[in-house]
Amino acid sequence: MVIADAGLVEAAAVGGKWAAILGAGFWAGMINVVVGSGTLVSFPVLVLCGYPPLVANISNNIGLVGGGLSGTLGYRHELRRNAGLARVLLPASLGGGIVGAALLLVLPDDAFRTIVPVLIAAGLVMVVAGPFVQRAAARRAAEDPEGAADAGPSSGRRAALLGGTxxxxxxxxxxxxxxxxxxxxxxxxxxxESLQSxxxxxxxxxTGVNLVAAVVFMAVAWDSIDWLAVALIAVGATLGGVVGARVGRRLPPGLMRGLIVAIGTVAIVNLVFFS
Structure with a gap:
């Protein structure tokens, strides 16, 4: 009787662990599509469930690819209207993703973690400042429409965009x-471009970065992948990506920008004080 009860308790614990990972994958997939930073939901849950940080990071990365694919598909109409920009930036993202995945396997965990809050804060400042910069550019174009049309994006801005990507x-x-x-x-x-674009x-x-990083991990770090965690994150994130695309495409720009700032601020506080 005691053995049976112990087995039930163990089964319930395992089931709860799986449910937590599945739920974390769903929320991470949805947040990634609407805002970004879903890793800050799913990665800590995997660590709390007993996975070593490296295994959690790699397994989480691979699992979130499904959410990225479903979310990108949900935004396909907006993406078609910006196909030119996407084609220019995607190779830079993919190249960076390969380098970053390789660095994960050779550098200590703290090498980048210490600057993550600073990077997020910089991103939030750019999100908030973006509309002001765009309005200033629109005013200049209205004052000199022919000059703006002839000049196009400056070479410096293009270089900054590619380098930043x-x-x-x-x-x-x-x-x-x-x-x-x-x-x-x-x-x-x-x-x-508009915020939705x-x-x-x-x-x-x-999604491209996560995908190429996943390929690198599967090629050279197979032993650091927990495929059950990958499967649970992938199922949850794929469903979350579908929901996130439906919600995100309906949010007005001001509300979406506020949501980005709110989630980014929570992420900074979490990383600075609780990680």
Whole structure:
């Protein structure tokens, strides 16, 4: 009788652990599509469930690919309207993701973790400042429409956009927490696209980084992957990505920007005081 009760308790504990990981994957997938920073939900849950940090990081990265794919598909209409921008930036993101994944396997965990809060704060500043920068550019274009049309984006701005995308890709391949916030901030400052358009491109770039990082991990770090955790995160994140795309595409720009700032601020507090 005691043995049977112990077995039931153990089964309930295992079931609760699986439910927690599945739920964390769902919330991470939804948050990633709408804002970014879903890793800050799913990664700590995996660690709390007993997975070593490296295994949790790699397994989480692979599992979240499903949510990125479903979210990108949900934003396909906005993405088509910005296909040119996506084609330019995607190679930089992919290259950065490969480098970041390789760095994860050779550098200590604290190498990037110490600057994560600073990076998130910078991304939030760019998200908030983006509309002001865009309005200033629109005023200049209205004052000199012919000059603005002839000049196009400056070479310096294009270089900053590509370089910034590459750096964020490296960070995303290494850890990825709030990678989406950094991409949204970068595109808000350096392009004139709407926030929904920026979000669509962000989903593609972040998914691309996670995908190439996953390939690197499967090729050279197979022993550090827990496939049950991957499966649970993937199922939850894929469903969360579908829901996130439906919710995110209906949010007005002001509300979405406020949500990004709120979640980013919570992420900074969590990393500074509780990690």
């Amino acid at each position: 590459l750096v964020v890709g490296v960070y995303g391949g290494y850890f990825g927490a709030a990678q989406g916030i950094l991409v949204v901030g970068l595109l808000s400052i350096l392009t004139s 920026v979000n669509a491109v962000k989903n593609l770039l972040v």
